Amino acid sequence: MSQASSAWSSSLNTNNPIPPSIPELSNGFRRVLAHIAGDGRLLTDPADCWAYGYDNSRRHALPQAVVFASDEEQILQLVSLCRDAGVPLTARGRGTGTTGATVPDRGGVVLSLERMDRILQIIPEDRLAIVQPGVLNAQLQQAVGDLGFFWPPDPTSAATCTIGGNLAYNSAGPRAVKYGTARESTLGLRVVTGRGEALRTGVMTTKGVVGYDLTRLIIGSEGTLAIITEATLKLTPLPETKRTLRATYKDIHAAAAAVSAIMAQPIIPCALEFMDASAIATVRHYAEFDLPDGAGAALMIELDGSAACIEESVSAVCAAARNAGLLELRRAESKEEIAALWKTRKALSPTLRHIAPKKINEDVVVPVSRMGEFIEGLEQLSQSTGIRIVNFGHAGNGNIHVNLLIDPDDPDEVARAAECLDAVFALVLRLDGTLSGEHGVGIEKRDFVGQELGPTALALMADIKRCFDPAGILNAGKGFPSP
């Protein structure tokens, strides 16, 4: 993020950072805001507010004020103030999102939840943890790991992203293939809606059917419905051991068939990642690399379970992974070998960033059975538009990170990339896929989601938004196309 942020700031005029279309906050508002925020919990100097204006997209917009959340009561007062004044309020964790969802493009107040970072309770007998939204994913994993549990969502940014952010985006990661996303691992929430009302959603138990499911409605809503002030998370017992395999195939069709076969038998891997031919070519070019010649696609497969059963699981998954297009199936025996196998996969992101610092990274999803067809379509698009496309991602979910490597200083290439992206999204929808698997919509994709959702669903979602936030202050304009 630090490399990229210097690029952003250089492209922005820091002398007049608030666009004239955004009205000044009144003195009266500022006075009450300072009172509500409390000592040492308010920033208003543009230089101080600056860092709260970006996320891990290429976007930045300066908020007029930043408040550090302290507790539910303060948030209730803040929401009521903004609601009455019609001032935009954008809740934010640590800004690791990639879609601009926390970039305050309408100005107003950013509410940083980063200081509400306490793990309130861990109840191992009930397999749950109650946390404040600013707890870091890694911090939670450490705390519950000591007791023999983990929380399934494991985004790449786990070390720095917050649970509140994970819930706002319905974050996932490699483990989702076996353990699901944030929606499947959350029992209940405490929230403050845009009306300025606090409520509890969900339950403290793994079953519950009283009332509508507001918990999952709010999870993934990108801060547009309510601000999460507390979450009751469902924990999963840590597996005893893991094994790592790498399967290399002559082409994407063979790899996709293997993914289907693996997912159709009862031993579900805890990670099932893939790289296409162009991803393989990329790492091969930039990193020392040991994939067999002719490799057209590779799968990284991680299995977990009890020590006594893991060999059986490895056999079952190897059997499913074997088909006529398999070139090589390797397993890692030692920690060093595991690290070596993952090196290939993990070399991808930095390598791609090195080649194209301003690459466009999409996280579309297609049904597993359509993956081969999808990658083939992308290859054709790459040829017809002249845009280099590199694909990798979470194959078990059909969640593919499509990377368009572009030079943003070449206006012709930028135009062709936009055209290419349109075609990628159209292809995804034609294959019964979805435009985002885990990154969300934010600003980046809001103009595209209408193609997926259709006007009836969009109107209904806008109505639901109005129920939670009639003044339209909570992260307004994010996640959906402008009406």
Added chain:
Amino acid sequence: MSQASSAWSSSLNTNNPIPPSIPELSNGFRRVLAHIAGDGRLLTDPADCWAYGYDNSRRHALPQAVVFASDEEQILQLVSLCRDAGVPLTARGRGTGTTGATVPDRGGVVLSLERMDRILQIIPEDRLAIVQPGVLNAQLQQAVGDLGFFWPPDPTSAATCTIGGNLAYNSAGPRAVKYGTARESTLGLRVVTGRGEALRTGVMTTKGVVGYDLTRLIIGSEGTLAIITEATLKLTPLPETKRTLRATYKDIHAAAAAVSAIMAQPIIPCALEFMDASAIATVRHYAEFDLPDGAGAALMIELDGSAACIEESVSAVCAAARNAGLLELRRAESKEEIAALWKTRKALSPTLRHIAPKKINEDVVVPVSRMGEFIEGLEQLSQSTGIRIVNFGHAGNGNIHVNLLIDPDDPDEVARAAECLDAVFALVLRLDGTLSGEHGVGIEKRDFVGQELGPTALALMADIKRCFDPAGILNAGKGFPSP
């Protein structure tokens, strides 16, 4: 159900079955209704409509018309007709619910989905099935079972209940402890809202974060938001084999501690059922029974997995099940032994119905760690109110079927039972539990849910209901207290 229905009909006046407070359907409405319904798809004679007025609660109300759904277009027209005329519309599967949720207590039209019973597509490579709402749970399990899969929700009524009903109630069953409920096993829906608009919710993939999660909002909404016309279900590969254990404890505290210990290790059983002392006494009295003397609680534990690993799983779970209060731990080796072990558990429902045909059966949930405390509280309530209470259920989820055995012809006992039930619900909420784990609210519990949800959540849910169904025609008055 047949025993009970004779009781209901005898208590109702069949000569004037529609209460005078419900207005007649106009001739104009009836004419259009006949046209929309289509040939052989409309009932209006009270004798024909009769059977569509009850569910598996003790309630009955006669609908003024019954329409058999044929397709989305017909349902769209029907909803529009009812919306414009303000006529209540109650969607219904096979009427196996226990809360009166499909009983048309405001008259109007019942829409039976039972003839929309086609499995449209099974895609094994994507682990999904696309079905119409009238498909029976057992019919689906058979079809996908032939391909090596199952759909996790397994209510006791699986042989006769529909997928649409399972989704409307978010149905579960014993397997939920490992595999979750309908919410975790559904990818997307097609629905018709109360506005008379069709839309698709969710995705065809196991990940997707575009827009709000309408899928899970509609699942469990008891037909109050929209009518499900198609569902895309997430399938799970069938495990290779199963093992069954029965653990007997000296008291409920020892059993509850074992449940916590079992749930805190990584081998999650596919069923973890329990019976309390009074349930044991009941079956012991009425059925041949082989539990050890002094048994104060019993657990039925079912494990699934691969043949090569199952013994290891049995050992791990047996180790967790052992504590100072364990009296006996038995495993079934043969099919006959498995049947014998389950016999005890399965003898409960018929035995209880034999003792008290009009027993009150609740399905509350408490955190697993509070189960001992809860059962003890129920024992005290039983003593103080003189109502016999028998408890069994899905221990791994803390989902306890609390049975109040009452004689409905004894007005004093009925009054004490009402008082007792109030106290049971208060106890559940004090222990951080929920009033329903899988049966839902319907009519039976609607006056109680306000205690759990609170006024802010109730108001928000009423607003959401108005977004989907502004005319308030879809199963109005169910699931929530009257305003």
